[in-house]
Amino acid sequence: MPIDRRDFLTSSAAALTAAVLPRTAAAKPHAAQPHVVVVGAGFGGATCAKYLRLWDPGIQVTLIEPNPHFTSCPMSNWVVGGFLDFDYLVKRYDKLPKYGIRMVRDRVTGVDGEKRLVHTQGGEKIAYDRLVLAPGMEFMTEKVEGYAEGAKAGKVMHAFKAGPETLLLRKQLEAMPDGGVFIIASPPPPGRCVSGPYERASVAAHYFKQHKPKSKIIMLDGHIDVVSKGPMFKAAWKELYPGMIEHRPNNLAVGFDHRTMTVRTEFEDQKGDVVNIIPLQRAPQLCKDAGVRNDALDRWCRVDFTTYESTSVPNIHVVGDPIMSNMPKSAHVSNNQAKIAAAAIIELLHGRQPDPVPVIGSTSYSVTSDHTSGSIAVVMRYDPVKKVYQRQPEGGANKTHSEIEFEYGRSWHENMWADTLG
Amino acid sequence: MKRYTLLAGFVLAALGAAWAAHAADAKIEALARSCNSCHGLNGVSVGASMPSIGGLSESYLYNVMLQWKHGERYSATMGRHFKGYSDEELAGLAKHFSALPWVPVVQSADARVLAHGKEATERCETCHGATGGQPDDKDTPMLNGQWAKYLELELMKYRTEGVDMPHKKMRKNAQKMGEDADVAAAAKYYAAQPK
Numbered sequence: 001m002p003i004d005r006r007d008f009l010t011s012s013a014a015a016l017t018a019a020v021l022p023r024t025a026a027a028k029p030h031a032a033q034p035h036v037v038v039v040g041a042g043f044g045g046a047t048c049a050k051y052l053r054l055w056d057p058g059i060q061v062t063l064i065e066p067n068p069h070f071t072s073c074p075m076s077n078w079v080v081g082g083f084l085d086f087d088y089l090v091k092r093y094d095k096l097p098k099y100g101i102r103m104v105r106d107r108v109t110g111v112d113g114e115k116r117l118v119h120t121q122g123g124e125k126i127a128y129d130r131l132v133l134a135p136g137m138e139f140m141t142e143k144v145e146g147y148a149e150g151a152k153a154g155k156v157m158h159a160f161k162a163g164p165e166t167l168l169l170r171k172q173l174e175a176m177p178d179g180g181v182f183i184i185a186s187p188p189p190p191g192r193c194v195s196g197p198y199e200r201a202s203v204a205a206h207y208f209k210q211h212k213p214k215s216k217i218i219m220l221d222g223h224i225d226v227v228s229k230g231p232m233f234k235a236a237w238k239e240l241y242p243g244m245i246e247h248r249p250n251n252l253a254v255g256f257d258h259r260t261m262t263v264r265t266e267f268e269d270q271k272g273d274v275v276n277i278i279p280l281q282r283a284p285q286l287c288k289d290a291g292v293r294n295d296a297l298d299r300w301c302r303v304d305f306t307t308y309e310s311t312s313v314p315n316i317h318v319v320g321d322p323i324m325s326n327m328p329k330s331a332h333v334s335n336n337q338a339k340i341a342a343a344a345i346i347e348l349l350h351g352r353q354p355d356p357v358p359v360i361g362s363t364s365y366s367v368t369s370d371h372t373s374g375s376i377a378v379v380m381r382y383d384p385v386k387k388v389y390q391r392q393p394e395g396g397a398n399k400t401h402s403e404i405e406f407e408y409g410r411s412w413h414e415n416m417w418a419d420t421l422g
Numbered sequence: 423m424k425r426y427t428l429l430a431g432f433v434l435a436a437l438g439a440a441w442a443a444h445a446a447d448a449k450i451e452a453l454a455r456s457c458n459s460c461h462g463l464n465g466v467s468v469g470a471s472m473p474s475i476g477g478l479s480e481s482y483l484y485n486v487m488l489q490w491k492h493g494e495r496y497s498a499t500m501g502r503h504f505k506g507y508s509d510e511e512l513a514g515l516a517k518h519f520s521a522l523p524w525v526p527v528v529q530s531a532d533a534r535v536l537a538h539g540k541e542a543t544e545r546c547e548t549c550h551g552a553t554g555g556q557p558d559d560k561d562t563p564m565l566n567g568q569w570a571k572y573l574e575l576e577l578m579k580y581r582t583e584g585v586d587m588p589h590k591k592m593r594k595n596a597q598k599m600g601e602d603a604d605v606a607a608a609a610k611y612y613a614a615q616p617k
């Protein structure tokens with residue numbers, strides 16, 4: 001790329017802007033084409049890479065992802081409920097290169113924030129001007145004694161990263177006898193998709209109602225209540241599955257014995273025929289190694305909410321699940337954050353000021369059966385004084401589920417996958 | 423909200439009028455990009471029940487967004503969103519999406535269904551044109567190549583008593599349609615039209 005910045009500027013308004021900005025603010029970027037490296041081609045990473053290129057073809061973008069395909073967590077509960085084929089969750093990455101993104105199939109093993117280099121498992125060293133970390137989350141399985149052994153024996157799974165565990169859970173539900181007990185143990189927030197466990201209980205109940213009506217679902221919930229879409233879920237359960245789902249709040253799972261199929265919480269022991277434990281989560285080890293997992297509890301990454309740049313290591317941005325914030329950890333929020341980060345990175349590379357007050361519009365649809373859903377819809381605006389995203393009034397969850405929301409929710413997935421992947 | 427406007431004002435004043443023009447456009451652009459996750463890139467949807475919005479008229483877009491904001495129009499989702507936006511932002515969004523081309527997503531259907539749909543939409547021609555693509559005024563949306571499932575759901579909203587859809591004439595016309603099967607056929611007919 002030639003050094004002349006004006007080549008970047010497309011509209012006359014933007015050209016004028018450059019003329020009136022103080023010299024320091026309009027400082028020249030690197031002589032060569034700036035290079036942004038994005039780690040992880042999930043909802044956050046793939047969206048960020050795509051929008052960087054869409055909005056500024058003058059930027060070189062490399063997207064690093066070890067998996068050959070994308071597998072969607074949203075809709076994976078439909079597979080658990082038995083009304084969707086797993087294959088439908090698997091999407092190709094083949095459209096992303098058309099945006100001029102260089103895709104590298106590898107796993108990032110280390111980040112050198114000082115030298116601005118990422119190291120990969122395949123032995124590559126890739127230099128960046130700016131780095132975007134979007135590796136999702138990892139489970140703190142050590143917080144559930146016996147989980148690792150149970151998982152190795154195939155007796156417990158989280159099924160909270162869509163993949164083989166999603167199918168394993170489905171198979172075990174199919175094999176469970178009528179009258180069996182299905183345990184879902186879920187953590188308190190913050191964590192990925194807080195409404196996911198309640199959606200899962202709903203789809204399992206939908207399946208049991210038709211095929212194993214004497215069965216029971218026991219939710220051992222680390223949270224104080226069905227806080228996400230609570231009234232909606234509770235009304236749907238009462239209407240569709242009376243007596244089938246027992247929700248026990250404030251009951252975090254801390255142990256599991258796979259020989260007796262017993263889950264131990266802080267208060268009780270509960271035996272189950274099929275056991276699904278979703279452990280506490282944190283930003284992946286990679287974030288820690290890069291020096292950006294920097295909150296007091298060593299769990300999440302603190303960022304500047306206008307740029308998503310780490311508060312501890314310059315030139316490293318973090319989007320999606322790993323972030324510490326009051327925003328939900330969802331595909332829709334990750335996708336929104338990725339666009340804000342992409343726009344900010346472009347402004348920064350051009351020596352301009354990023355949007356000081358970004359806005360996030362987010363909706364999450366949860367199914368309650370194979371033809372009904374309820375949703376939560378919120379708009380969040382960044383408040384630069386309080387330094388948090390503020391929920392705008394009158395958004396929120398609906399109190400009842402409906403068939404029309406199921407229809408809209410289904411299409412939400414199609415558009416979300418397309419917005420993320422091509 | 424107040425604070426947000428104040429701060430934005432401060433930033434804009436500091437950087438001058440040209441920056442203001444750029445920033446205002448960039449801001450709308452940024453807001454519009456968040457709609458892509460449901461309505462598709464450039465407002466062209468790929469989901470059967472989610473409407474394409476790129477290329478609808480500015481007046482129609484602004485009108486429905488305001489109705490949602492003020493709770494005057496039924497919605498499953500949009501009402502809860504637009505309460506969080508200022509009128510200026512909604513006007514900017516309407517301008518942004520109306521400046522994009524209308525890209526019909528042509529959906530095929532059985533010849534018998536199409537013939538049924540053509541018949542069922544005869545009375546609609548005066549306002550929507552023969553294919554739904556020649557609206558007679560700026561408050562009438564494009565229907566050609568809109569998603570069939572979406573059109574069907576909308577028609578059911580206009581037909582159902584107690585569902586707030588303020589446009590009286592459109593409501594009357596939808597209610598005069600016969601069976602629900604006519605509604606589905608009409609929706610499929612419009613969805614199949616390239617122009």
Ligand SMILES: Cc1cc2nc3c(=O)[nH]c(=O)nc-3n(C[C@H](O)[C@H](O)[C@H](O)COP(=O)(O)OP(=O)(O)OC[C@H]3O[C@@H](n4cnc5c(N)ncnc54)[C@H](O)[C@@H]3O)c2cc1C
Pocket residue numbers: 039040041042043044045064065066067072073074075076077106107108109134135136137159160161162192193196284286319320321322329330331332333334363364365366
């Ligand atoms: C059952 C379930 C249902 C859900 N339903 C919804 C829903 O309806 N709506 C919604 O909005 N959200 C939903 N979610 C939440 C959503 O899936 C997550 O919040 C979202 O995937 C987070 O996006 P992300 O980009 O942060 O992480 P991910 O999508 O997990 O992407 C991370 C990517 O990084 C890659 N990666 C990890 N480490 C490395 C490395 N070292 N090097 C290179 N690449 C790496 C991974 O392979 C992965 O592809 C659901 C989640 C679950 C479990």
